Amino acid sequence: MLKPSESTKQSRQVARLLQRQRVVHLLRTSGPLARADLADRLGLPRPSVTALVADLIEDGTLVELESRVEGVSSRGRPRILLGCNPEARRVLGIRIDGIRARVILADATANISAEGETPTGDREPVAVIRSITRLAKKLMSDSTGKPASVVGVCIPGLVDDTTGLVIxxxxxxxxxxxxxxxxxxxxxxxxxxQDTTKAITLAETIAGQAREARSAVVLDHGGRLGVGLIIDGRPYAGSTGVAGAIGHVPVYGSTASCRCGRTGCMEADMSMYAMQAAAPQTIGKTYDEVDIDALRRENAGNEQSQNIVRDVIDRVAHTAAMIEALLDPELVIVGGLITDFDELADALVARIDELRSPERQGRTTTVRSTIGRDAPIAVIVALQQLDPDIAGMLHTTA
Known part of the structure; x- marks a missing residue:
């Protein structure tokens, strides 16, 4: 266990790491900006921003740009703007699922310069890793600029992110x-x-709905069901690093078959795979291969299909309500593949709100993730390694 003084010191260090990442993300998405603009938009004291920026300039992450204030003569004092340094480093982001591995080459500002994919399917891990390696090397050799200096990988499942072992x-x-x-x-x-849910939670903490929240629950609902936890403004990993891995917790009375070989798992009852009984024609296809508009039209008048989907949404909402009652978070963030289906995401948000007891009204807000399925979450995981102390934020401190 950490001594109180050590715990306090580490909490301050983690807070500073998050502030650094938020400064960089804001400049990536809205820059260039002056120091005063950063302080105002992030709600931080100006001296704190000045110190953060000095560190980021020193390590090459940010650069100063000169720009004159509008409306001031050429003899006026120029305002120094800040921007991300795209030449600082390049990274590889790799996102793996049951159908494919997507490999992305990006610069330090998260701008993608090249990407490709390779199938996973029923292939052996060694074969997939060999294909990923060949693809990554090809992307780097075909692209001008520096080679990638770090890699970030997201894969759904139980992952020891201290060693990179996919359990x-x-x-x-x-x-x-x-x-x-x-x-x-x-x-x-x-x-x-990193497990995909934990990676999404990290992205929400730095750049998403939870960037100003002290506590939040991230509901990763897609081909699986995962929960990300944000406590005291930082992702919470648990005592062994796998907090929130609820997908294979058994549901009392359920007989649904799960991909893990057991029956009754939450994932078997509540993931979007559980909805495929309403649309069997989508089984084995990627999201990009499905004609969503045609699927919506086909199922619009099918009461049986509607009931299947409604039951899954209801079970997920009840689970979210239970987690909310236990943790009392500021936010419940609905994320994952479901956010690509507006009707489903809206229905889940509405059902969670509907289940909230009168005593809990006004205490927690349910929102949809703004990160998006196509956001290079794995690139965000890679970029965090550019901060030498980022492990203090990602790993458990117990």
Whole structure:
């Protein structure tokens, strides 16, 4: 256990790390900006922003740009704007699911310069990793500029992110795969591996709905069901690093078959795979291969299909209501693949709000994620490694 003084010191360090990342993200998305603008938009004291910016300039993440204030003569004092330095470093982001692995080459401002994908399917882990390595090397060799200096990987499942070991990913079909070690050996650069839900939670903390929240629950609802926790303004990993991995917790009375080989798992009852009985023609297809508008038209008048979807939404909402009651967060954030389906996401948000007891009204707000499915979450995981102390934020302190 940490001593109180050590815990306080680490909490301050983590707060500073988050502030650094928020400064960089704001400049990536809304820059260039002056120091005073950063302070105002982030709600931070100006001396704090000045100190953060000095560190970020020193390590090459930010650069100063000169711009004159509008309406002031050329003899007026120029205002120094700040921008991200795209040449500081480049990173690789890799997102793996049960159908494909998507590899992205991006600069330090998260702008994508090249990308490609390779199938996963029923392939052995070694074969997939070999294909990922070849693709990553090709992207780097075909692109001008510096080689990537770090890699961030997202994969759904139980992951030891201190070692990069994929303990179990039922969606991909992997067990005890040393993904981080193998990729780092083959690519020759550091690799961070995170469960997809934890990666989404990190992104929400830095750049999403939870960036100003002290506590939040992230509901990752898609081909799986995962929960991300944000406590005291930082992602919470738990005592062994797998807090929120509820997908394979058994549901009393359920007999639904799960991909893990057991029956009655939450994921079998509540993921979007559980909705596929309402649209069997989508089984085995990626999101991009499904004609969503045609699917919506086909199911619009099908009461049986509507009931299947409604039951899944209801079960997820009841689970969210229970988690909310236990943790009393400021926000419940609905994220994952479901946010690509407006009707489903809106229905889930509405049902969670409807289930909130009168005593809890006004205490927690339900919102939809703004991160989006196509956002390069794995790139965000990679970018965090550019901060030498970021492990203090990602890993458990127990």
């Amino acid at each position: 179990a990913s039922h969606e991909v079909g992997w067990t005890n795969v040393e993904l981080g070690k193998l990729l780092s050996r083959d690519l020759g650069i550091p690799v961070a591996v």
